Structure formats: structure tokens, C-alpha cells
Amino acid sequence: MPVVIQAEARKTRDLMYFIPGDMDLKIGEECIAETENGQEVVKVVSAEKVIDKPKGHLYGIIRKITPEDVQEVKDNQMKARELYYKVLNKVKERELALKLTSVDYNFDRSKLFIYYTAEGRIDFRELVKDLGYLFKTRIQMVQIGVRDETKLIGGYGHCGRELCCCSFIKEFNPVSIDMAKEQELSLNPAKISGVCGRLLCCLAYENDFYKISREKLPRKGSKVTTKKGTGTITEVNYLDGTLTVKYDSGETEKLAAADVSTGFLSKLGLKWDKKGK
Secondary structure, eight states: OOEEEEEEETTTTEEEEEEOTTOOOOTTOEEEEEETTEEEEEEEOSOOEEOSSOSSOOEEEEEEOOHHHHHHHHHHHHHHHHHHHHHHHHHHHTTOOOEEEEEEEOTTSSEEEEEEEOSSOOOOHHHHHHHHHHHSSEEEEEEOOHHHHHHHHOOBOTTSSBOHHHHTOOSOOOOOHHHHHHTTOOOOHHHHBOTTSSBOGGGGTSHHHHHHHHHHSOOTTOEEEETTEEEEEEEEETTTTEEEEEETTSOEEEEEGGGOEEHHHHHHTOOOOTTOO
16 A cells, blocks of 8 residues: 555645655655656645555656745746737637636646636647747647636635635635525625625535524524513524514514524423523
8 A cells, every 4th residue: 555645736626645755755845756747736635544446547756846946837837928929819710608717837837728708618629730830849738617707817806815726725615605694694606606606615515504593593584582572583693692672662682592492392481401401
């Protein structure tokens, strides 16, 4: 069973396993590694571990990145930015229905990755021939989704922080409109959608908490009884477990869930305890 480390490669931060050899690699370090795409810069994201059945061939780490390598990476990035517009012109010449997102070299410039989005499948065989002849290197077209496109481009969210997909999210998890409903958020698309146009990834972060809290606490609109009499819940604060009750007299009061009784509990003379039982 091989001893491996896990590392991210390319702008898409694809996760792959590598054999570290005799090198002492720490999480966060960048290295030059051999891959099926030639030499690439990878970033270590896990400590050494043993795996039973590796999928595919395991490549090795060549060396830790050096100052000379860093300069080479910068040169590659500059060259790739120049090629972006040449690729864009070829796409327009071929009248292909795709949106060019990014162009990226591997470390040794033996392959050029072209990332794009499209509604369906694109026949880009002639485009690849054009680009291969023009750039004298191997071309790999990579179709990505709109979330991956935003991950590559980067940006800032409604919260003012760097987008989650650009800073720490490794894999995209499903996000549904039911999560927004569960948290009683506005269903205005402009408020619950991210830069990518899809539902905000952060809707999933606290969803389980709200789901459990909603099961424990009375719902908004429920009739309740307190020491002051009968009223209606007008607001539920799931974060601190408090309820705002409006009495028939028009007075409002903020109470802990344990201080009210509702429904059949009220008839039995029971109240919600702190566990919602």
C-alpha cells in the first residue's frame, strides 16, 4: 500500500494523489510534480497517508518549488494571458457557441489548457488543430460549469469576503431553494444567488442547524400561552432560541421558548423545555 500526499493542481484545484518520496512535505507547500499532463505546480493539502487502492497511475513529486520555478510560473501566466486573445479570435473565426473562460499552461509548457463554458457539446476539433499549429503545443479543451467559471475568475460575495469557491471550497455540494425557505430568507433571486447566478453555496452552511431548530421551536403564527395570557408568535429567532409574542392587547414580548406553551401542550399545562420536548 503506497504512502501518498494529496495536492491541488491547476486553477481548477483538481485533487490528486502523489508519492512524496523522501521529501518532508507540509500542508500549503507548493511543489513541481509529474502528472499525466506533464510537469505541473501542485499545492499540498493533506499530510502523508496510506491508501489501499489508488485510482490510476500514481505520479511522484519532483521537488519543492524554488524561486526560479516561481518566476517560471509567472512567465507562463503572462504568456497564457497573451494567448487568451488569440484563442478568442480563433473561436470567433470558427463561430463556435462557447464562452472562453481562461487559458492556462502547465509548468513545462507541454500542454495548454483552454477552459470554457457552453450550453451543450461543441465540436472543437478544427479549433484544436488551428491552435496546435499556431502554438506548437498540445491543446486540451476543458468544459466547465458556471460555478467552476466563477471559481477560476474569482471575486467577492454579498458578505464582502472573497468567494467561498475561490478560498476554501474543494467540491461543490448541492444547494436547493428549500434551504432558503428553511431559513426564512427572502426568495428574491438577487439576494440568494451568487456571482455565478446559482444559489449561494453558503445557504448550506447553517441549513442543518435551522432544520433542527425548526423541529424544536414553535412556528411563527402559533397560538401560545404565557404568564401574561394568550398571544401569537410573530417572530422566531433560531439563533438564540427566543420567540416574540404579540398578545391580544397589542403588547409584544420577547421570551425564551421554555416560557411559553402552545397547542396541545397548553391544554395539558406543559411548556416547551430547552430541548424542545
